[in-house]
Amino acid sequence: MKKWLRKWRLATVIAVLALVLSGCGEPFLSALKPAGEVAKQQYDLILFSLGIMTLVVIVVVVLFAIVLVRFRRKNNSEIPKQVEGSHTLEIIWTVIPIIIILVLAVPTVAATFSQGDVSAMDKKDKDGNRENLVVNVRAHLYWWEFEYEDLGILTSQDLVIPTDQKVYFNVESADIKHSFWIPPLGGKLDANPENVNKFFLSVDQDKADDVNNIFYGKCAELCGPSHAYMDFKVKAIPQDEFDQWVADMQNAEEPVPTSELAKKGEEVFNDSCISCHAVTPSNDTPPQARTAPNLADFGNRETVAGILEHNEESLKEWIKDPEQFKPGNKMTGAYPDLKDDELDALAAYLMELKVGNE
Structure with missing residues (x-):
C-alpha cells in the first residue's frame, strides 16, 4: 500500500510539473506569446475555446456530483422514477451541444476567412508596382529560401521583414512536404511541391523590441532525419531599417576579400x-x-x-x-x-x- 502511495505521489508531482512547464516558452519561439495580428487573433480563439470547454467540464462535473449524491442507492430505497425516452431531456442534450458548436464555429470561421484573404497581395499602384511586400518562401531539405521577387533579392535562412504591416507569403517546397511556421507570428502553413499556399503575417514593433528584433521559425511537418534542425531566423525591423537593408542588398557587388x-x-x-x-x-x-x-x-x-x-x-x-x-x-x-x-x-x-x- 505504501509503495503504491509513493508511486501515486511521484506521478502527481510529475503531472503538475508537466502542466507548469507546458506553459513556459521564450517570447521569440512561443505561440503563447503572440507578437502580431494573426497570432493574437489565433491566441484569442484558443483562450475563447478553452473558456467555453472549461465551462462545459465544470457543468458536467457538477451534474455528475449531484447525480452521485442524490440518486445513490440506499438501503430499502425505492427505485426512482425512470425517464427513458424523455423528449425534454433529449431536446436539451441535443440543442445545448449545437449551441456550443455554433458559439465556437462563428468566430473561428470568421477568423479563418479573414486570415485567408490575400487579395491585397496583388494590389498595385498606378505605376504597376505591388503596394504590399510579398516574399516567396521555398523549403528544401533542410533549409529555407526567401525570394523578394519584386525587389530582386534572394536570401536564405534569415528572413528580413518590416514591422507594423502585413507581409504576404507564397509558400512552396522544392522537394517533399514541409511546413512554414513562426510560432509567435501565426499558425503554420504547408509547403507543398506541387502547389503554392498563400497567407500573411505581421509583427508588432513593441513585441519585436522585446526580443531584440529576432524571432525563430521552424519546419512543422516531419520531413526526414533532420526535420528538428530545419530552423530559420526572422529579423523584424522598422520600415526605415528595412528600406536600408533592401538598398544595401540591391546595390551589393561581388565580394572582394580583404586579407x-x-x-x-x-x-x-x-x-x-x-x-x-x-x-x-x-x-x-x-x-x-x-x-x-x-x-x-x-x-x-x-x-x-x-x-x-x-x-x-x-x-x-x-x-x-x-x-x-x-x-x-x-x-x-x-x-x-x-x-x-x-x-x-x-x-x-x-x-x-x-x-x-x-
Whole structure:
C-alpha cells in the first residue's frame, strides 16, 4: 500500500510539473506569446475555446456530483422514477451541444476567412508596382529560401521583414512536404511541391523590441532525419531599417576579400562550392537550379546552418562534416575533403560576406 502511495505521489508531482512547464516558452519561439495580428487573433480563439470547454467540464462535473449524491442507492430505497425516452431531456442534450458548436464555429470561421484573404497581395499602384511586400518562401531539405521577387533579392535562412504591416507569403517546397511556421507570428502553413499556399503575417514593433528584433521559425511537418534542425531566423525591423537593408542588398557587388587568407578562401570556394552556392543576393537563377543556400550576407547571419553558433569554428565543423549536424542533408559528400588550411581560408572568406556593413 505504501509503495503504491509513493508511486501515486511521484506521478502527481510529475503531472503538475508537466502542466507548469507546458506553459513556459521564450517570447521569440512561443505561440503563447503572440507578437502580431494573426497570432493574437489565433491566441484569442484558443483562450475563447478553452473558456467555453472549461465551462462545459465544470457543468458536467457538477451534474455528475449531484447525480452521485442524490440518486445513490440506499438501503430499502425505492427505485426512482425512470425517464427513458424523455423528449425534454433529449431536446436539451441535443440543442445545448449545437449551441456550443455554433458559439465556437462563428468566430473561428470568421477568423479563418479573414486570415485567408490575400487579395491585397496583388494590389498595385498606378505605376504597376505591388503596394504590399510579398516574399516567396521555398523549403528544401533542410533549409529555407526567401525570394523578394519584386525587389530582386534572394536570401536564405534569415528572413528580413518590416514591422507594423502585413507581409504576404507564397509558400512552396522544392522537394517533399514541409511546413512554414513562426510560432509567435501565426499558425503554420504547408509547403507543398506541387502547389503554392498563400497567407500573411505581421509583427508588432513593441513585441519585436522585446526580443531584440529576432524571432525563430521552424519546419512543422516531419520531413526526414533532420526535420528538428530545419530552423530559420526572422529579423523584424522598422520600415526605415528595412528600406536600408533592401538598398544595401540591391546595390551589393561581388565580394572582394580583404586579407590574404580570405583571398585563398575565395579560390577554394570557386573550386569547390560555387557550382551550388551563390554569394550575391540576385534572383536571376531559376528556382529549379537553386540547389543550395544563397550565401549573400552570410557574415551577418545569426547562425551557421540554422542551428550552430555563428563563428568560424562552428562553420569549419559544419563544412568538414555536415552529416553529424544534419543527417540526410544534401551537402554531405557534395565536395572534396578539404585540408585544415583550406578550411581556415574558406571560413575566413565566408565570414567576410557582408552586405551594408563596410
